[in-house]
Amino acid sequence: MASNMSDELRTGALVYHRGATATGARARPGKLEIQATKPLGNQRDLALAYSPGVAAACEAIYDDPAQAAELTIRQNLVAVLTNGTAVLGLGNIGPLAGKPVMEGKAVLFKKFAGIDVFDIEVAETDAKRLIEVVCALEPTFGGINLEDIKAPECFEVEEACRARMGIPVFHDDQHGTAIIVTAAIVNGLELAGKALPSVKIVTSGAGAAALACLNLLVTLGAKRENIWVTDIEGVVFEGRESLMDRWKSVYAQKTDARTLAEVIPGADVFLGLSAGGVLKPAMVASMADKPMILALANPTPEIMPDEARKASPGAMICTGRSDFPNQVNNVLCFPYIFRGALDVAASEINEEMKAAAVRAIAALAREPSSDVVSRAYGGETRLFGPDSLIPSPFDPRLILRIAPAVARAAMESGVAKRPIEDLRAYEDQLNRFVFRSGFVMKPVFTAARAAPKRVIYADGEDERALRAAQVAIEEGIAVPVLIGRPHVIDVRARRYGLTFKPGVDVEIINPEDDKRYRDYVALYLERAGRRGVNPDRARTVVRTNTTVIAALALQRGDADAMICGLEGRFRNHLRYIDQVIGLGPEAPDYSTLSLLISGRGAYFLTDTYVTPDPTAQSIADCAILCARSVERFGLTPKIALLSHSNFGSDDTPSAEKMREALAILRRTAPGLEVDGEMMGDVAVTPILRDRLLPNSTLSGVANLLVFPNLDAANIATQLIKALADALPVGPILVGAAKPAHILTPSVTARGVVNMTAVAVVESQVAGPGSAA
Numbered sequence: 044m045a046s047n048m049s050d051e052l053r054t055g056a057l058v059y060h061r062g063a064t065a066t067g068a069r070a071r072p073g074k075l076e077i078q079a080t081k082p083l084g085n086q087r088d089l090a091l092a093y094s095p096g097v098a099a100a101c102e103a104i105y106d107d108p109a110q111a112a113e114l115t116i117r118q119n120l121v122a123v124l125t126n127g128t129a130v131l132g133l134g135n136i137g138p139l140a141g142k143p144v145m146e147g148k149a150v151l152f153k154k155f156a157g158i159d160v161f162d163i164e165v166a167e168t169d170a171k172r173l174i175e176v177v178c179a180l181e182p183t184f185g186g187i188n189l190e191d192i193k194a195p196e197c198f199e200v201e202e203a204c205r206a207r208m209g210i211p212v213f214h215d216d217q218h219g220t221a222i223i224v225t226a227a228i229v230n231g232l233e234l235a236g237k238a239l240p241s242v243k244i245v246t247s248g249a250g251a252a253a254l255a256c257l258n259l260l261v262t263l264g265a266k267r268e269n270i271w272v273t274d275i276e277g278v279v280f281e282g283r284e285s286l287m288d289r290w291k292s293v294y295a296q297k298t299d300a301r302t303l304a305e306v307i308p309g310a311d312v313f314l315g316l317s318a319g320g321v322l323k324p325a326m327v328a329s330m331a332d333k334p335m336i337l338a339l340a341n342p343t344p345e346i347m348p349d350e351a352r353k354a355s356p357g358a359m360i361c362t363g364r365s366d367f368p369n370q371v372n373n374v375l376c377f378p379y380i381f382r383g384a385l386d387v388a389a390s391e392i393n394e395e396m397k398a399a400a401v402r403a404i405a406a407l408a409r410e411p412s413s414d415v416v417s418r419a420y421g422g423e424t425r426l427f428g429p430d431s432l433i434p435s436p437f438d439p440r441l442i443l444r445i446a447p448a449v450a451r452a453a454m455e456s457g458v459a460k461r462p463i464e465d466l467r468a469y470e471d472q473l474n475r476f477v478f479r480s481g482f483v484m485k486p487v488f489t490a491a492r493a494a495p496k497r498v499i500y501a502d503g504e505d506e507r508a509l510r511a512a513q514v515a516i517e518e519g520i521a522v523p524v525l526i527g528r529p530h531v532i533d534v535r536a537r538r539y540g541l542t543f544k545p546g547v548d549v550e551i552i553n554p555e556d557d558k559r560y561r562d563y564v565a566l567y568l569e570r571a572g573r574r575g576v577n578p579d580r581a582r583t584v585v586r587t588n589t590t591v592i593a594a595l596a597l598q599r600g601d602a603d604a605m606i607c608g609l610e611g612r613f614r615n616h617l618r619y620i621d622q623v624i625g626l627g628p629e630a631p632d633y634s635t636l637s638l639l640i641s642g643r644g645a646y647f648l649t650d651t652y653v654t655p656d657p658t659a660q661s662i663a664d665c666a667i668l669c670a671r672s673v674e675r676f677g678l679t680p681k682i683a684l685l686s687h688s689n690f691g692s693d694d695t696p697s698a699e700k701m702r703e704a705l706a707i708l709r710r711t712a713p714g715l716e717v718d719g720e721m722m723g724d725v726a727v728t729p730i731l732r733d734r735l736l737p738n739s740t741l742s743g744v745a746n747l748l749v750f751p752n753l754d755a756a757n758i759a760t761q762l763i764k765a766l767a768d769a770l771p772v773g774p775i776l777v778g779a780a781k782p783a784h785i786l787t788p789s790v791t792a793r794g795v796v797n798m799t800a801v802a803v804v805e806s807q808v809a810g811p812g813s814a815a
C-alpha cells in the first residue's frame with residue numbers, strides 16, 4: 044500500500060512517528076504519553092492518590108455520580124474510537140493500522156483545545172457488537188468521538204450510542220466534516236451570489252462524510268431535488284439495488300443518468316468525499332459559472348487544485364490538505380465543539396450546537412483581523428475571499444469563537460448539565476489557553492512566507508542544513524543559499540532523498556571556486572583590516588572559513604540573513620560576525636535570546652551565550668533589544684529580572700545589580716512591562732507572585748526571563764530543555780547590524796528551519812543599518 048506523497052515526506056513522517064527525545068535518549072514511539080497531574084513523591088501522596096485515600100473519592104462518586112467531574116479526569120476526557128473500516132481515504136485498513144490517525148486526532152484535541160484523549164482501536168466490524176463496546180465505555184469518558192468507521196454501519200452505531208448514552212457521541216467524519224463543509228459552502232455561495240435553495244449539488248461519495256454534509260445542507264435550505272449523489276457504483280438512482288442502504292436512498296434521483304460525468308454538467312457545487320482523482324478536468328469545465336469544488340478526500344483529493352483551476356478559472360477550490368488554500372478539514376471543528384460541549388457537561392451534541400458551530404466558523408472567516416490576531420500572524424491581514432472561505436486551522440480565534448457559541452447553544456437548547464454562568468469569564472479562560480498552547484512559531488512562519496528572503500547557511504554541506512533548505516523551500520519561507528562544494532551537496536542531497544535543485548531553487552557558493560572570491564577578500568580586508576587581518580590571512584580565511592564567507596555575503600547584500608554554528612565554538616563564530624557585520628547602531632553589545640517551548644508555554648531566556656557577567660546597564664540594554672525580538676513572535680513581552688532575591692530580600696551584589704537594571708529600564712523604557720528582582724518561580728507563577736510580591740507591576744506569567752549572568756542563563760536553559768523536554772529555538776543573536784545567527788552543534792534540522800524563519804522575519808523588518 045502506498046498513498047500519494049513524496050519519498051522525503053514519507054521518510055520524515057516515519058522518523059517523526061518513531062521519535063527521539065531532545066536529549067537523544069531512547070526513542071519514544073508514537074505521538075502520546077500519559078502524564079500524572081498530581082504529586083506522588085512520598086508516603087502521604089501515595090496514601091492520598093491510592094489506597095486508602097482514593098476510597099474517599101470513590102465513595103463520593105458512588106453517592107453522587109456528578110462528583111466524577113470534580114474528582115476524576117472524566118469531564119475532560121474523550122475517546123477517539125475507531126474500528127478502522129474507513130481510515131482517511133485509505134479505506135478498510137483495520138484498527139491497528141488506523142492507530143496513528145487516532146493518536147493524531149488525540150494530539151489535535153490536546154494541542155488545539157486542551158482536551159485529553161484515550162485513543163481506542165476496536166477489532167469489531169459488526170455494528171451491534173460495536174455499539175455494545177462503545178456504550179460500555181460510558182463510565183470512563185466525558186464524550187465519544189467516533190472516527191473513521193465506514194458507512195452505513197457508522198450511522199447505526201452513532202444513532203444507537205446517542206440514544207443509549209448520557210454523554211456526547213459525535214461521529215467526526217459525519218458531523219465535524221458537515222459543519223466545516225457547510226460553513227465553506229455558505230461563504231462560497233455568498234461570494235458567487237448564489238443561494239442554497241437553488242444550487243445544484245453533486246457529490247462523489249455516499250458514505251459517512253458525504254451523507255452527513257448533505258443532511259446538514261438540507262436542514263439549512265438546500266433542496267433534495269437539486270442534489271445528485273454518486274459513489275463507486277455511479278449515480279444513486281431510484282430503483283438501484285446494489286450497494287444501497289436506507290441513508291443513501293434518501294438522495295436517490297429518478298433518472299437514467301448513471302455516471303458522475305452525466306450528472307455534473309451545470310452543477311454549482313461538487314462535494315468530493317470519496318477517493319483521489321475521480322473528478323476529471325472535462326467534468327469541471329461542464330459545471331456552472333463560479334462553481335465550488337470541494338475535493339476533500341485525504342490524502343489525495345478528487346482533483347488537484349491546479350487542474351481544477353485550469354478547467355474552470357473562476358472556481359472556488361477547497362481540499363482537505365494543509366498545503367493548499369481553503370483547507371476544509373474537520374480539524375477546524377472537532378476540538379472546539381467538544382470543548383464547548385464538555386465545559387457545560389452537555390448530554391449530547393445536538394443540531395443547535397452544530398448550527399452554532401457552522402455560524403461561528405462562517406462568521407470568523409469574514410472577521411477582519413483584530414490587532415492581536417494580525418500581530419500574531421506577523422502583520423498579515425487575511426481577507427475573506429475565494430482563497431480564504433474558511434479560517435486557517437491555526438487561527439487562534441477558532442477556540443474563542445466556536446467553543447462559547449457551542450456552549451451557549453447547549454445551554455439554550457437545554458442539554459447543558461452544568462451551565463456556565465459567566466460566559467465572559469469563560470472566554471477569558473479560553474484566551475489564556477490560546478496563549479499557553481505553544482503555537483509560538485506559527486506567526487513567525489506565516490510572516491516569513493509572506494515575504495521570503497535569501498538565507499545563507501555557512502554549513503551548507505551539513506545534513507541538517509540540507510534538510511532545512513528542503514523544508515524552507517517547501518514551506519516557502521526562504522530562498523536558501525548553501526556554502527559548500529557542489530558535488531558534495533549534490534551527493535548528500537540525493538542520499539537523503541532531497542529534491543531541491545541547485546542553481547534553481549537553492550544557490551550555492553563554492554568556497555573553493557567562486558567568481559566573487561576577490562570581492563569577498565577585498566571586503567574582508569575593508570571590514571577587518573584594522574583588526575589584525577592582513578591580506579594573506581584574508582585570502583586564506585575567505586577560502587576556508589564558511590562563517591566569514593556567509594557574513595561577507597550578508598554584508599555585500601548577496602543574502603538577507605545568515606545561519607552558522609552547526610559546528611565549532613560560539614565565540615569563534617561571534618568574533619567573525621563582529622568583524623564583518625558588527626553591532627547595530629542601537630546595540631551597545633551582543634546578547635542571545637533562547638526560546639524554550641514547553642507544554643507550559645513559551646519562554647525566552649537571556650543572555651545565554653555572550654556576556655559572562657554583564658553590568659546593570661548592559662542587562663537593561665539587552666532587555667530592551669530582546670523585548671523587540673519577542674514582539675516579532677506576536678507576543679507582548681513581560682519581563683522578569685531574575686535573581687535569588689525577591690524585591691530586596693537579599694543585598695548581594697547580583698541582587699543589587701538587577702535592582703539597578705530595573706531602575707534604568709523604568710527610566711529609559713517606561714512602556715515596557717518589567718519587574719524584579721525576583722526569583723524564577725515567582726516570575727512564572729502569578730499566584731505565588733500575588734502572595735509574595737503583591738505590589739509587582741508585572742501581570743500574568745513572565746515570558747522574557749532576564750538573568751544576572753551567563754552561567755545562570757545558560758544552565759537554566761539547558762536544564763529546562765532537558766528536564767521539561769522543551770523544544771529549543773535559537774539562540775537568537777541580538778544586537779548584530781544584520782540578521783546573523785550562531786546555532787549550536789546540538790541543533791536539529793527542525794531547529795535550523797525554525798531559526799531560518801526567525802532570520803527571515805528579522806530581515807523583513809531590519810531597515811538599512813538597524814539592529815536585527
Ligand SMILES: NC(=O)C1=CN([C@@H]2O[C@H](COP(=O)(O)OP(=O)(O)OC[C@H]3O[C@@H](n4cnc5c(N)ncnc54)[C@H](OP(=O)(O)O)[C@@H]3O)[C@@H](O)[C@H]2O)C=CC1
Nearest residue numbers: 129131132194249250251252274275317340341363372373
Ligand atoms: N476533509 C475532511 O475533513 C474529511 C475528508 N474525508 C474523506 O472523505 C472520504 C470518505 O470518508 P468517509 O465518508 O468517512 O468514508 P466511507 O467509507 O463512509 O465513504 C466512502 C464513500 O466514498 C465512495 N467511494 C470510494 N471510492 C470511490 C470512487 N473511486 N469513486 C466514487 N466513490 C467512491 C464509497 O462508495 P461505496 O460505499 O459505494 O464503496 C463511499 O460512498 C475519505 O477520503 C476521507 O479521507 C472524510 C472526513 C473528513
Ligand SMILES: CC(=O)C(=O)O
Nearest residue numbers: 130131132216341373
Ligand atoms: C479528516 C478526516 O477525518 C478524514 O479524512 O477521515
Ligand SMILES: [Mg+2]
Nearest residue numbers: 131190191216
Ligand atoms: Mg476521519
